[in-house]
Amino acid sequence: MNSGLDLRITPRTVQQQTIEKLRLAIIAGVFPPGSRLVESQLCAQLGVSRPSLREALRSLQAERLIEIIPNRGPFVPKLSWEEATEIYDVRELLEVAAVGRCAALIAPEQVKELERALKAFERAQKSEESLDMVTTAAEFYAIILANCGNAILEEVHRGLVARISFSAADPCRLRGARRTVFRRCATSTMRLLRAMKSARARRQNATWTRPRLRPSVR
Amino acid sequence: MNSGLDLRITPRTVQQQTIEKLRLAIIAGVFPPGSRLVESQLCAQLGVSRPSLREALRSLQAERLIEIIPNRGPFVPKLSWEEATEIYDVRELLEVAAVGRCAALIAPEQVKELERALKAFERAQKSEESLDMVTTAAEFYAIILANCGNAILEEVHRGLVARISFSAADPCRLRGARRTVFRRCATSTMRLLRAMKSARARRQNATWTRPRLRPSVR
DNA sequence: AACGCAAGAATGTCTTACAATCTTATTGAC
DNA sequence: GTCAATAAGATTGTAAGACATTCTTGCGTT
Numbered sequence: 001m002n003s004g005l006d007l008r009i010t011p012r013t014v015q016q017q018t019i020e021k022l023r024l025a026i027i028a029g030v031f032p033p034g035s036r037l038v039e040s041q042l043c044a045q046l047g048v049s050r051p052s053l054r055e056a057l058r059s060l061q062a063e064r065l066i067e068i069i070p071n072r073g074p075f076v077p078k079l080s081w082e083e084a085t086e087i088y089d090v091r092e093l094l095e096v097a098a099v100g101r102c103a104a105l106i107a108p109e110q111v112k113e114l115e116r117a118l119k120a121f122e123r124a125q126k127s128e129e130s131l132d133m134v135t136t137a138a139e140f141y142a143i144i145l146a147n148c149g150n151a152i153l154e155e156v157h158r159g160l161v162a163r164i165s166f167s168a169a170d171p172c173r174l175r176g177a178r179r180t181v182f183r184r185c186a187t188s189t190m191r192l193l194r195a196m197k198s199a200r201a202r203r204q205n206a207t208w209t210r211p212r213l214r215p216s217v218r
Numbered sequence: 219m220n221s222g223l224d225l226r227i228t229p230r231t232v233q234q235q236t237i238e239k240l241r242l243a244i245i246a247g248v249f250p251p252g253s254r255l256v257e258s259q260l261c262a263q264l265g266v267s268r269p270s271l272r273e274a275l276r277s278l279q280a281e282r283l284i285e286i287i288p289n290r291g292p293f294v295p296k297l298s299w300e301e302a303t304e305i306y307d308v309r310e311l312l313e314v315a316a317v318g319r320c321a322a323l324i325a326p327e328q329v330k331e332l333e334r335a336l337k338a339f340e341r342a343q344k345s346e347e348s349l350d351m352v353t354t355a356a357e358f359y360a361i362i363l364a365n366c367g368n369a370i371l372e373e374v375h376r377g378l379v380a381r382i383s384f385s386a387a388d389p390c391r392l393r394g395a396r397r398t399v400f401r402r403c404a405t406s407t408m409r410l411l412r413a414m415k416s417a418r419a420r421r422q423n424a425t426w427t428r429p430r431l432r433p434s435v436r
Numbered sequence: 437a438a439c440g441c442a443a444g445a446a447t448g449t450c451t452t453a454c455a456a457t458c459t460t461a462t463t464g465a466c
Numbered sequence: 467g468t469c470a471a472t473a474a475g476a477t478t479g480t481a482a483g484a485c486a487t488t489c490t491t492g493c494g495t496t
Contacts, residue, residue: 013288014449015276039478049450051269054479055276058233062280070231071457071478086370093315093371094308152304153311156374232480257447267481272448289447289488 018048018056026065026076027165033078037066064163076166084164091160095141098148098157106147114143134165236266236274244283244294245383251296255284282381294384302382309378313359316366316375324365332361352383 022042031037043053057074060066066074079087106114117140124132138161145154240260249255261271275292278284284292297305324332335358342350356379363372 010288016288038476040476051272051451052449054269055273058273058276059280062277070228070234073458073478083370086368089368090312090370090374093311097311150304150307152301152308152378156308156378160370160374256445258445269482270480273479290490291447 014048014052015055018046018052019059021046022056022060023063023065023162026060027162029166031076031166033076033166035076036072037074037076039073063159065166079164087160087164091157091164094153094157094160095144098141098144098150098153101148101150101153102144105149110143110147114140114147117143232266232270233273236264236270237277239264240274240278241281241283241380244278245380247384249294249384251294251384253294254290255292255294257291281377283384297382305378305382309375309382312371312375312378313362316359316362316368316371319366319368319371320362323367328361328365332358332365335361 025031037057039050039053039057043050046053048056057066057068061068061074065076067077068074102114117136121133121136121140124136141157141161145157148154243249255275257268257271257275261268264271266274275284275286279286279292283294285295286292320332335354339351339354339358342354359375359379363375366372
């Protein structure tokens with residue numbers, strides 16, 4: 001009866017909170033790319049001890065959100081054009097794959113959410129507002145990734161998105177590449193949405209069940 | 219003159235060494251999946267202080283090589299079938315993309331290396347020796363990923379490979395899926411190698427230069 | 437065998453300390 | 467004024483110690 005239900009309350013550790021707060025601050029652009037994070041200041045700001053902070057910084061380093069240079073401390077990295085492009089390439093690869101899988105797996109209620117998010121995304125594209133493009137795209141792809149049937153895909157994608165986010169501080173250099181990527185994915189996504197709709201219409205009389213996950217077949 | 223050349227010797231920090239040693243030990247299966255790592259024992263074994271160890275453990279946690287459960291400590295995770303499958307799926311996705319890009323970018327000397335590695339891989343497949351399959355596949359794909367022109371792709375792939383490696387402790391459950399994936403990629407890779415060879419033959423009279431990296435075109 | 441309690445082990449967090457390295461400021465020579 | 471050398475200050479890397487809290491194990495009772 002209770003075997004699958006874990007009602008235990010697990011208080012969030014200082015560690016978890018420190019990591020999350022720092023991650024959010026970095027992604028939000030609180031620290032400009034290239035800037036050094038000074039441990040003593042962070043300890044004071046976060047109200048944690050130095051060892052706790054250092055543990056958190058190690059975590060964020062492994063996520064590539066910061067770069068810890070021995071004897072000089074942690075920095076928020078400046079993404080080179082090349083690295084940013086590579087991140088976008090891989091991200092796009094994952095997104096295209098996620099869209100394809102999402103089309104086969106998504107639940108009906110989520111299709112409506114997806115369509116709403118796609119419209120918001122397209123509106124942002126038209127308005128050419130950089131921040132809107134980023135946030136609406138994030139929402140759009142969050143739905144897709146959540147419904148692609150592969151948690152690892154979602155997780156890797158999330159990590160890459162985080163790494164790209166603070167380079168929004170340098171919008172001019174990336175705008176061209178980003179818009180191209182967004183346009184391409186939006187186009188293929190709309191195509192898939194249409195294919196999805198017709199497939200669903202064909203299946204309307206059968207009971208809709210989500211296919212079981214199994215090793216992918218190409 | 220010296221502006222691009224950094225001759226400074228950077229000694230490896232305790233931190234770096236600890237992370238690396240632990241990572242290798244985990245990947246090598248020194249700690250069975252599901253087992254708990256006890257900090258005091260690790261400190262004694264590695265000869266480092268507890269704060270240093272804890273920093274390293276946070277790093278490895280972010281790499282998903284261990285799972286730190288609050289108040290219970292770090293564990294080497296047991297990969298569920300589902301999670302392992304998902305990792306393989308994403309890994310395959312990256313590998314197929316890498317192969318495609320490698321075909322366009324690889325230098326001639328590396329083609330020979332690739333062919334040699336592919337042969338070793340095929341031999342291992344025939345012998346059905348699990349460890350050989352893992353190691354020859356790793357070598358094979360390391361060449362491909364190193365020549366795919368995208369460091370992020372390589373990096374993400376490497377992370378996923380690491381996560382899968384210690385589940386070699388449970389070969390029976392994964393052998394089927396792994397063999398399928400390997401077969402598929404070997405087939406498509408041989409196809410691409412052949413396409414690569416004919417493309418190179420066509421270009422034999424022109425000076426071979428590596429194309430400049432730019433945003434991918436589909 | 438099941439339950440409750442105590443003891444022991446281990447983790448999470450903090451404080452203190454110090455060596456080493458880097459950064460900044462100061463001084464002296466030209 | 468410029469440049470180089472030195473000193474001072476700031477910061478990082480690592481370790482040791484302390485203690486509260488939580489979990490695990492062992493033991494006794496029913």
